[in-house]
Amino acid sequence: MKGILLVNLGSPDSPNPKDVKEYLGEFLMDERVIDVPLWARTLLVKGIILNTRPKASAAAYQKIWWEEGSPLIVISKRLQKKIQHKVENYPVALAMRYGSMTIKKGLQELVDKGVDEVLLIPLYPQFAMATTETILVLAEQIRKTHFPNIKITDFPAFYNNPDYIEVLSNSISKHLEGKTYEHLLFSYHGVPERHIFKSDVTKSHCKIDGSCCATPSSAHEFCYRHQCLEVTRLVAKKLQLKTGTYSTSFQSRLGFDPWLQPYTDRTIERLGKQGIKNMAIVTPAFVSDCLETLEEIAMEGQEIFHEIGGKEFTTIPCLNDDDPWVELLSKWIMNWAEPSIAERV
Known part of the structure; x- marks a missing residue:
């Protein structure tokens, strides 16, 4: 059975x-x-x-x-x-x-x-x-x-499964309907950079240099960074987002070792300093809302944005149920x- x-x-x-x-x-x-x-x-x-x-x-x-x-x-x-x-x-x-x-x-x-x-x-x-x-x-x-x-x-x-990308994209679109936003931030849970190197089955492809994730390789099957960037790319394409109106960041770093960048909290602060007044944020590393999405992003992230002069901070729920x-x-x-x-x- x-x-x-x-x-x-x-x-x-x-x-x-x-x-x-x-x-x-x-x-x-x-x-x-x-x-x-x-x-x-x-x-x-x-x-x-x-x-x-x-x-x-x-x-x-x-x-x-x-x-x-x-x-x-x-x-x-x-x-x-x-x-x-x-x-x-x-x-x-x-x-x-x-x-x-x-x-x-x-x-x-x-x-x-x-x-x-x-x-x-x-x-x-x-x-x-x-x-x-x-x-x-x-x-x-x-x-x-x-x-x-x-x-x-x-x-x-299933990060690049077309049906998943469609469901995720439709969810984002639904929650942004009627909302005014200048920038959509895709925030993923961070991991130490060494995790990327350890997961590289080729032992040579991953360099976190800005190009390796976009270069075809068998390493991508187990590369968290590539898979996060690919979700952003596929959703942006599906939603026909214009270059410059969206970006990717990583949250929840721990300790002093290098973690995947850019960091979400600093990205929110940077966007605010650049004059962005209305932003939205989605967390596609999770399918269910949790401490990281409900407290770190929806509460702490919003506080950072408002402190820097931002106005509307729209948090898009996970797919949940x-x-x-x-x-x-x-x-x-x-x-x-x-x-x-x-x-x-």
Whole structure:
């Protein structure tokens, strides 16, 4: 029997500093998030970050926490429920890479329903060490240890899938309808530059020099930077955006190592200083709104823009559980489960 496991990032169980500290500890101790030797990661995370950051992070979570719980979890559950309705013959489970909704629990839920073949869908459009790769590696470890009799098929990154680009573009267009804006900023979650070099299967193509991402290469299959820039390019083409009216940036940097640039906060500030009074921002590295989109972008980003003299700051929601996104995911699932009837979904 076939089943589907949707996997997103995760969330603390509550915005309480204790729960946030536990969540951050698991997240930041992941060797694919902070990819330094264990001793250095332990010193940094347990010796410094977890003694300083949980209180501030908890305050940020408290700003965006919904009555039903974590926005990311609530939205993901809504998405799961809608997809289950669409693909009713195939169990759909939901898991998170970090936190209490573990991948092991998600797989166990499917196995208990008789599933022995799983389509694992990381809910990230682009491939990255700290997102897709860590999910796939952990899922395979869990499968080998606890569920050796099941087969897992990994759903690939869909950043350049024409149907995805159309759904994303239509969503952006819908939320900008009637809005006046001078610049559309595509903000993606940042990663350290070394992650790009580590993911380069050619070991020579990626140079982050302004041209490598536009030069065809097998490295692009696992290059997060290329895939982000490609989403911007494809959406801009779809929406017929004029050169100079849109740009790409990267948010959420941590530590002092070089991260992908330009940085979102500095880009917002620069746009304001250049005289932009009305701007919009979209976050296509996420399919579900979360702390980074609701607090860092919608609140902090807006504050930066207003402080520099900007007026209208329009934040475009993620795809969340919008019906076109549900339809597309369901179509992909049915194409895997029953290719002959996929078009009927």
